[in-house]
Amino acid sequence: MQEFLQYLFSGITNGAIYAVIALGFSTLYSATDLINFAQGEFVMLGALLLMTLWTQVSMPLWAAFPLAVLLVAAVGMVFDRVAIKTVKKPSPILLVLITVGASILFRGGAMLLWGKHSYSVPAFSSISAVEIGGAYLFPQSLWILGVVLVLVAGLNLFYHRTLTGKAMQAVAINKQAAELLGVASRKMTLLAWGLAAGLGAVAGVIISPITMSAYDMGTMLGLKGFCAAMLGGLGNFWGAVVGGVLLGLTEAMGVGYVSSSLKDAIAFLLLLLILYAKPTGILGKASSHRF
Amino acid sequence: MSAQGEEKPAPVLQLEGVSKSFGGVRAARDVSFSVAPGHIHAVIGPNGAGKTTLFNIITGVYAPDSGRIRFEGADVGGRPVHRRVAMGIARTFQNVELFSGMSVLENVMVGLHVRTRCGFLGAIARPPWVKREEKLARETALDWLRFVGMEKVAETPAGDLPFGWQRLVEIARSLASRPRLLLLDEPAAGLNARETRDLGALLKRIRAQGVTLLLVEHDMSLTMEISDRIMVLDQGVKIAEGTPREVQADKKVLSAYLGG
Amino acid sequence: MADKKERSGSPGQEPPEPVPAGATPRRAGLGQRLLPYAGYLVVTAGLCAYGLWADNYYYTQLLTFIGIHTLLAVGLNMVMGYAGQISLGHAAFFGLGAYTTGALTVHLSWPPLAALPAALAVPALVAFIVGMPTLKLHGYYLGMGTLGFGMIIHILFREWTALTGGPNGLVGIPVLSAGPVSLAGGKTYLFLVWGAVLLSFGMCSRIVHSRVGRALSAIHFSEQAAAAVGVDTMRAKLEVFVFSAALAALAGFLYAHMVTFISPSSFSFLVSIRIVAMVVIGGMASIWGSLFGAGLLTLLPEWLHVFSEYEVMIYGLVLVVVMIFFPQGLTRGVLDAYERARRRKTGAGPSA
Ligand SMILES: Nc1ncnc2c1ncn2[C@@H]1O[C@H](COP(=O)(O)OP(=O)(O)OP(=O)(O)O)[C@@H](O)[C@H]1O
Ligand SMILES: [Mg+2]
Numbered sequence: 001m002q003e004f005l006q007y008l009f010s011g012i013t014n015g016a017i018y019a020v021i022a023l024g025f026s027t028l029y030s031a032t033d034l035i036n037f038a039q040g041e042f043v044m045l046g047a048l049l050l051m052t053l054w055t056q057v058s059m060p061l062w063a064a065f066p067l068a069v070l071l072v073a074a075v076g077m078v079f080d081r082v083a084i085k086t087v088k089k090p091s092p093i094l095l096v097l098i099t100v101g102a103s104i105l106f107r108g109g110a111m112l113l114w115g116k117h118s119y120s121v122p123a124f125s126s127i128s129a130v131e132i133g134g135a136y137l138f139p140q141s142l143w144i145l146g147v148v149l150v151l152v153a154g155l156n157l158f159y160h161r162t163l164t165g166k167a168m169q170a171v172a173i174n175k176q177a178a179e180l181l182g183v184a185s186r187k188m189t190l191l192a193w194g195l196a197a198g199l200g201a202v203a204g205v206i207i208s209p210i211t212m213s214a215y216d217m218g219t220m221l222g223l224k225g226f227c228a229a230m231l232g233g234l235g236n237f238w239g240a241v242v243g244g245v246l247l248g249l250t251e252a253m254g255v256g257y258v259s260s261s262l263k264d265a266i267a268f269l270l271l272l273l274i275l276y277a278k279p280t281g282i283l284g285k286a287s288s289h290r291f
Numbered sequence: 292m293s294a295q296g297e298e299k300p301a302p303v304l305q306l307e308g309v310s311k312s313f314g315g316v317r318a319a320r321d322v323s324f325s326v327a328p329g330h331i332h333a334v335i336g337p338n339g340a341g342k343t344t345l346f347n348i349i350t351g352v353y354a355p356d357s358g359r360i361r362f363e364g365a366d367v368g369g370r371p372v373h374r375r376v377a378m379g380i381a382r383t384f385q386n387v388e389l390f391s392g393m394s395v396l397e398n399v400m401v402g403l404h405v406r407t408r409c410g411f412l413g414a415i416a417r418p419p420w421v422k423r424e425e426k427l428a429r430e431t432a433l434d435w436l437r438f439v440g441m442e443k444v445a446e447t448p449a450g451d452l453p454f455g456w457q458r459l460v461e462i463a464r465s466l467a468s469r470p471r472l473l474l475l476d477e478p479a480a481g482l483n484a485r486e487t488r489d490l491g492a493l494l495k496r497i498r499a500q501g502v503t504l505l506l507v508e509h510d511m512s513l514t515m516e517i518s519d520r521i522m523v524l525d526q527g528v529k530i531a532e533g534t535p536r537e538v539q540a541d542k543k544v545l546s547a548y549l550g551g
Numbered sequence: 552m553a554d555k556k557e558r559s560g561s562p563g564q565e566p567p568e569p570v571p572a573g574a575t576p577r578r579a580g581l582g583q584r585l586l587p588y589a590g591y592l593v594v595t596a597g598l599c600a601y602g603l604w605a606d607n608y609y610y611t612q613l614l615t616f617i618g619i620h621t622l623l624a625v626g627l628n629m630v631m632g633y634a635g636q637i638s639l640g641h642a643a644f645f646g647l648g649a650y651t652t653g654a655l656t657v658h659l660s661w662p663p664l665a666a667l668p669a670a671l672a673v674p675a676l677v678a679f680i681v682g683m684p685t686l687k688l689h690g691y692y693l694g695m696g697t698l699g700f701g702m703i704i705h706i707l708f709r710e711w712t713a714l715t716g717g718p719n720g721l722v723g724i725p726v727l728s729a730g731p732v733s734l735a736g737g738k739t740y741l742f743l744v745w746g747a748v749l750l751s752f753g754m755c756s757r758i759v760h761s762r763v764g765r766a767l768s769a770i771h772f773s774e775q776a777a778a779a780v781g782v783d784t785m786r787a788k789l790e791v792f793v794f795s796a797a798l799a800a801l802a803g804f805l806y807a808h809m810v811t812f813i814s815p816s817s818f819s820f821l822v823s824i825r826i827v828a829m830v831v832i833g834g835m836a837s838i839w840g841s842l843f844g845a846g847l848l849t850l851l852p853e854w855l856h857v858f859s860e861y862e863v864m865i866y867g868l869v870l871v872v873v874m875i876f877f878p879q880g881l882t883r884g885v886l887d888a889y890e891r892a893r894r895r896k897t898g899a900g901p902s903a
Contacts (some may be wrong), residue, residue, distance in 0.1 A: 097693040223702065230695075
């Protein structure tokens with residue numbers, strides 16, 4: 001029981017982070033039909049920027065956190081303008097290669113800036129762990145859950161209560177129609193990139209106290225976020241959240257009860273299973289071309 | 292069969308109660324009809340009537356929600372698209388689907404795919420029979436291009452041709468698979484009057500080769516002139532069928548076209 | 552398409568030359584008939600010259616590596632350039648080839664040549680099994696699927712310690728020998744590797760210029776249209792995927808017996824991307840371009856020593872820049888740009 005609780009806590013904590021990454025994938029996908037292979041690198045940038053701003057530049061956390069997120073969001077928007085908008089005839093294969101290339105570029109850039117070291121940052125608050133049924137719940141986990149809840153609620157409000165959010169959804173549903181109604185879909189695309197990158201950065205920031213951050217942490221996290229997004233149905237807001245938690249739990253239980261060497265393989269096995277199980281559902285609108 | 296009395300030859304194609312819907316759109320509703328061998332059988336109907344959908348069902352691009360499709364007596368229901376081509380069903384597309392970067396000749400040679408055998412290992416080893424087959428394929432493809440009058444542009448990338456010529460190349464490509472049933476989706480769309488006349492003559496020459504034609508066409512004078520039989524679809528429902536004369540006289544057809 | 556131009560000889564000609572029906576359209580001279588073989592002749596001549604005159608261990612190693620990378624690139628090019636199917640996990644097959652021969656020779660003491668069939672068959676079989684569900688995917692999903700597959704295999708190399716030696720790698724892989732004749736290291740091995748490269752080029756170009764190659768090319772332009780014309784697209788994709796896995800496995804075999812030590816890091820995601828970058832630089836759907844891409848990406852890091860820190864970044868930059876500006880690949884892109892510039896110049900000439 002105690003064991004189970006411990007796995008549960010760690011599963012939900014990691015799951016919440018995967019959920020945020022998955023939300024990034026979903027946001028971008030629903031606005032642009034694009035899957036960004038560099039999404040994990042935004043997570044890495046978020047984590048390392050926070051580390052620098054907080055522990056090296058000694059900014060207070062309440063300033064370093066948003067600043068790191070905004071900087072990464074800006075990187076995402078610049079990337080859209082420089083590398084995605086400039087493609088003359090975008091096709092999935094081209095965009096995959098471009099975003100994969102970008103992910104490597106970001107990794108390389110991070111390696112130059114931060115070296116190959118792994119960094120750790122202290123927990124956001126120095127309260128000691130709470131004991132529940134023999135298992136420990138760390139305050140950072142609460143931080144993570146809190147941030148994720150606020151984020152999910154905020155995004156939800158944004159999509160349903162603000163004009164911009166509604167416009168973004170309109171673009172997601174039908175680009176041409178939205179364009180006709182005067183919604184500038186290019187602006188929305190840019191905004192979606194900013195949001196997606198920012199979400200990645202948030203995940204990076206909140207994960208940094210419970211993991212070692214390094215230039216190469218993004219690939220794995222990106223893939224797991226994608227897996228979570230696929231689990232919940234790509235482009236589906238709540239699906240991303242549920243998928244993230246589900247993946248986190250599966251991973252934690254797999255590591256706990258089966259083998260810790262499985263940890264990273266679980267996500268990929270799940271991903272492959274999902275891809276295989278419903279290729280037609282996934283093909284859906286984007287790639288099947290109507291005669 | 293002979294119990295039917297008359298010496299009606301067995302139909303090439305037979306649809307029985309075929310239905311298909313996309314979400315709320317019912318693109319085909321309980322459609323039944325049969326196509327006699329050697330006929331030019333036209334399917335007409337207003338935009339969105341479900342003509343292309345019917346073609347997609349017959350060729351296997353979509354599986355019908357219900358109903359049966361028989362080709363030369365055999366139920367082709369579960370067979371994949373490429374198997375149906377091998378059986379003898381070929382088609383062209385409403386929005387020409389040539390392989391744009393490949394040459395015209397290569398396009399037609401892809402049409403020969405089901406009539407040639409060279410596989411992966413054959414291609415690597417390239418034994419004499421493969422060389423012979425390749426040479427023959429090239430000649431056959433050129434023959435088909437000559438048949439539609441496009442041999443002059445054999446080496447041109449297909450995407451560089453004017454639209455009307457692309458249509459002809461597509462017909463050559465579909466003929467290359469030696470079909471017994473050829474489905475043509477609006478072959479005259481985008482052609483000028485003279486080209487349309489030539490097309491009519493071409494379709495008759497194709498029929499003379501023993502190929503049965505199922506034709507979707509909006510150009511009424513062409514359709515009326517060359518068709519042996521016409522079926523009218525409206526909102527997925529077959530509303531009339533008969534000779535051109537009968538169909539022209541049908542009130543329901545008129546009102547469907549005038550949006551009644 | 553690249554092969555089109557090779558065959559018809561005169562790419563610049565504007566109006567479609569009428570091909571007289573029946574008559575043989577081209578009367579090729581000896582020179583023109585040899586043209587398709589020019590690449591093979593040049594490479595063979597270059598190797599002979601190197602074999603006779605040069606004797607530098609470092610360069611021999613480097614050239615051997617180029618050969619191995621070329622094998623990887625040309626195989627992936629068949630899948631990506633010709634059939635239009637993305638694969639971000641090709642290093643897995645490279646690794647499976649290397650580890651299969653490594654495990655058989657180290658643990659079971661098989662002679663390397665006896666391990667060769669298994670080293671080709673195991674990855675090919677894996678490609679077949681994995682390809683069946685994976686190749687049903689398209690675009691991004693195919694990218695993610697192959698990436699995930701590559702990661703799983705990489706984890707397998709790292710975790711299956713009994714067989715692979717885990718993160719520390721597998722040591723003591725024997726060098727190649729055919730009976731009493733040692734093929735180890737140096738120029739002999741160089742020739743062996745390049746023999747394999749030329750052989751693979753021959754095979755690939757035969758495939759490209761065949762019924763199968765046309766089908767692949769058709770799939771590249773529109774998979775659904777290809778199926779509607781009668782191509783069994785799944786089978787065609789699967790075959791070329793297995794073939795390309797076998798080429799990567801051959802590269803892995805040659806690599807393992809050259810360096811005699813393998814570890815998971817040689818078959819990571821980054822290696823997959825490096826192969827993709829080679830294809831992209833060399834040009835999609837260009838067999839000889841693969842040689843160029845592999846050569847460039849093997850030599851550059853050696854030439855620019857500072858490069859090492861930036862190496863990873865440069866692959867990324869290359870991918871992004873080439874894909875944005877020359878989606879057909881660098882060689883094709885540069886050729887096209889040159890062609891355009893020349894035409895503009897000659898076009899402007901008379902009016903000026
Ligand atoms: N793949 C699909 N997904 C959703 N709806 C479809 C699909 N294919 C066809 N439809 C719908 O089915 C209906 C019939 O379309 P279809 O293309 O068969 O008409 P058509 O008779 O060929 O029209 P046209 O003369 O314009 O070519 C239309 O309402 C169309 O929007
Ligand atoms: Mg139609």
